[in-house]
Amino acid sequence: MSDALFNYLAVGAVLFSLGAIGFLTRRNLIILFLSAELMLQGVALNLIAFGRYYQNMHGQVFAVFVLTVAACEAAIAMAVVVVLYQRRRSLDVSIWSGLTETDMAPVIEAQQSEAEPAVSFPDLPTAGRRPRLPEKEVANRV
């Protein structure tokens, strides 16, 4: 029985570590939270394996609470991500590196952080007649 327990615990440990790598490495906010959810899944697998090993239901009950908290965390995380995206129009997490301690150097990797304007210009209709442009150039414009 303990050999099978080792299998499940090893898979749980590997999933937790892979989730930790994803959380440390990725810059997309969504993938960051998905990695956190992967860590929680590894922990749940560990709990269920121990519950099965000790032949009682405490492991599954604990895993149910882990699942509940994970769902709550996902809901609030998605709300926060939506609000953050509305501020800066990007899902990059290194944009918000200014929230760290003030004496640390910012971790901004991208070059476009300087070019972000703080004020948004209103959408004005174009004036005048639309010029005749070749088809290729028109297709290249968004």
Place this chain on the structure above:
Amino acid sequence: MTIDLVERIMEWWTTHQTVTAPLGLGLLSLWLLWFNNRILRRAGALVAGIALLAAADGLFRPMSGTLVASLAMGFSSLAIAGAIVMLSERRPVYAALAFAMAVLAICGLFMLLSANFFAAATIIVYAGAIIVTFLFVIMLAQQSGLAEYDSHPKHPIGGSIIGFLMMAALLGALNQSIPTGSPSESRGSSAPLIAVPQAVAQRRSPLAQTADGHGRVIDLGRTLFGDYLWGVELAGAVLLSATIGAVAIAGQRREQAA
């Protein structure tokens, strides 16, 4: 002196081979997967497959029954492969779908552990609600083409090395604390996870004990609402506060700059 060092390295390798070989190959595969070159990424996927094979060869302990063993190996490989794809995939939608596949494989492992209700609940909550919510947010926050922050992760090598060091520590500790072989052989040695006294298993309450060792929903319900009633009520309160919080955070009107 150098021959002695080489001998010591070889000796360390033979004792720690089962953990070091798959993890070294896994680290190499992740290093290859962090590139933006298509050939290097495919080589990384190939090395990841070899790492999984090495892990299945060295780290996988024999289980009772070939069907159970093959199912467990298949689900474990799918889960780890889905996790690796989610780490290295540059397009967020495909990364979320790889995570969905990993969740389904983990639910297969839950079924093998006789946690039927929990497998179904995980599929409904994770693959049904959480991933769909994530995909909705990806759809709302989508940019045309590959974003710069997806193709250039920050400190990929450092993060991978740290993660694999943690994985090596966990797997090494597990490998040493659960010796191979049947439990009856190693009763005399220091094996903390082998002998489970019945008094410990039944310490909380007889409600928690299952009838035949396999999990049933009625046993889960008895334990949940018998031993952990406080926890259930508090979980309901946490869910309610999370709902209110999500509506309060995301329901605000967008502030206009003008």
